Amino acid sequence: MSAERSRVAVIGDVHLDLGDPDVEPFCRMLQRLAETCDSLVLIGDLFNLWIGDPALQQAHQLEVVDTLRAIRGRGVAVHYVEGNRDFRIGQAFRGDAFDTVTDAGLEQSVAGRSLWAIHGDLANLADRRYRAWRRLCRSGSFWFCFNLLPVRLRLAVATRLEAWMRGTNLAQKAAFPHEMITDYASGFAAQGHDAIVLGHFHVEKHWELKEGAGVYVLPMWKRRRRHLVADSRGIRFEGFEEV
Secondary structure, X not given: OOOEEOEEEEEOOOOEOOOOOOHHHHHHHHHHHHOOOOEEEEOOOOEOOEEOOHHHOOHHHXXXXXXXXXXXXXXXXXXXXXXXXXXXXXXXXEOXXXXXXXXXXXXXXXXXXXXXXXXXXXXXXXXXXXXXXXXXXXXXXXXXXXXXXXXXXXXXXXXXXXXXXXOOOHHHHXXXXXXXXXXXXXXXXXXXXXXXXXXXXXOOEEEEOOOOOEEEEOOOXXXXXXXXXXXXXXXXXXXXXXX
C-alpha cells in the first residue's frame, strides 16, 4: 500500500507545446493545487512529446519541470505515470522533479480508499497498430540507435515523430471503447482498488463497475482545465479558473 494521503489531485493529458500560451496557466494551477494537496499525480502526456534526455529539453518543458521541482521541494509528493508520448522520463527526472516515475500504474491511498492511476493506452485491445509501435519504441535497441544520432538530428527526428503520432490511428480515436475500458478497469478493481483513474481518451467520464469500484476518465486538460481530486469528501472532478 502507498502512504496514506489527505488530498490528492490527479491531472490527465495536458499536451503542452513549445510557445504554448497554456504553459503559464498550467504552472499556476499546479502551484495552487500544491497549497491544498499533499500529493500530485500526472498520468502522462504532459507534453505532446517528451523524451527524458537533458539535451532534448525545450523551454516549455524546463518551465514546467522547474515548477514541479519547486513544489516537490515544499514537501508535496509529485508522481508521474508515463503516457504514450513519454519516453524514458524516469532516468532524467526521478528523484528530481518527481518522487515516482512509472508506466505500470500508481496507487494512492486517500481517506481509506485505494486509488489506482494509470495512463490507459493499453486499455484498447483492438488498437493493435499502437500496441506494436509501443513495444518497438520502448525497446532498448530502438533507443540505442536513437542515441547514436547527433543532438540536432535527434531533435529533428523527435519533431517528425510527434507530428506523425498526431495523425495515426484516427479510426481508433474516433470511438470511446467503453466496454474495453470496463474490462481493463475491472482487472484493477479485482486487485482491491476502489477507484481506477485513466487519461489517454481525452474525454471526461465516470461510471461504477459491478465490483463496486469507480472508473474515472480524465479529459484533456488544455480543452477543459479539469482534474480529479480525492480526499475525505470523496472523489470528484474539479475545474481550474484564474483568480
